[in-house]
Amino acid sequence: MGSPEDEALARAAxxxxxxxLELAPKPGLPDPRDLRARVTRQDHRALRWSAEALVPGLTAMAAAARRTGAPSPGLRAELGAVGRSTEHSVDLAGGGHRGALWVLGFLVAAAALEPGVRGAGLAATAKRIAAHPDRRAPRRPSRGSSVSAKYGAAGARGEARAGFPHVRRALEALARARAAGAPEPNARLDALLTVMSTLQDTELLYTAGPHGLxxxxxxARxxxxxxxxxxxxGRDALTALDADLHARAWSPRGSGSLLAGALFADALPVVGHLPVPVTRHLPAT
Structure with missing residues (x-):
């Protein structure tokens, strides 16, 4: 059972x-406009509900890291087992968030393993955990691993093993946009687009192929x-990209998961004092 500190990390994630999820407009990704899955075919309210099902699993991941005390093969195996169990729980709650679970899981474990580490340091600790193979993982290939093998994309596993380079890029984009005086929703959208502009998103490769990616x-660029x-x-270009991706039914889900990881890493200095999430979208045009 996790401590209050472990649960605080999970709830921060x-x-x-x-x-x-609340940020809008997100090109090709679920946002508050999807109240009845009219745009992305993923009901926004259902996704918010199922996100709560991540809390027990993320708490257990933090507890495992705190108990183990080192980025060992044993910790990696335990995180894998907890993650697969959490996937099942989230599916029962409505589904979604599979990519976000693993991004946030590694980062939560890193935060519990080395309290006080922030930003790029947090990603580096996650890299040390992910460097070990998950020897208990099922042998059957997943859709993501099949796409990674076919196109040479890093995928979620490669991102973690590389120390989440796109989480780091998103954090840098957040800092640049804030320094330039951009409102917070715009800073977060710019961070998302920064990830989208370079990520080899396996979901996009599966649905749209290399040309679509x-x-x-x-x-995004x-x-x-x-x-x-x-x-x-930029707002006009965003509106055009949003309409284009929704018309094509292309969803950069990997980018959305990595943005969530960056927002978690960005909020870590105020864990325990996080504001209640509110709708953060831009006015309709």
Missing amino acids: VAALTWQ RHVQAG AVLDAGGTASDS
């Missing part, structure tokens, strides 16, 4: 995931090159 990456979502031209 779910709060970060909720912030990601390059199309989405170029669209176009928004940033236009000045980001806080500028008029």
Whole structure:
């Protein structure tokens, strides 16, 4: 059973995931417009509900790290077992969040393993945990692993083993946008687009292939090159990209999960004093 500190980390991670869900407009990703799954075919309310099912598993991951005290093969195996059990619990609660579970799970474990570590240091600790193979993992290939093998994409496992480079890029984008005076929702959208612009998203590769992935990456770069979502031209580019991805039914889910990881890492200095998540979307155009 986890301590209050372990549960606080888990709830901070779910709060970060909720912030990601509440942000809008997110091109191709569920947001508050999807109250009845009209846009992305994922009901936003159901996703918020099922996110709460992550709390026990993330608490157990934090407890395992605190108890083990080292980024050992044993800890990696325990995180894998807890994660697979949590996947089942989330499915019973409505599904979704599989990628976010593993991103947040490694980062929560890293935060419990080395209290006080922040930002890139947190990602580096997660890398040390993920470096060990999960020897108890099922041998059957998953959709993500099959796509990774076919196209050479890093996938979720590769991101963790590399120390979450896209979480680090999202944190840098957040800092740049805030320093430039961008409102917080715009800073978070710019961080999402920064991830989308370079991530080899296995979900996009599965549904759209390499051409579709390059199309989405170029669209995200176009928004940033236009000045980001806080500028008029960037906002127009974002609106166009949003409409395009929804029309094609392409969803950069990996980018959404990594943004949630970045928001968790960003909020860590105030764990225990996190504000209640609220709807953080831009005015409709």
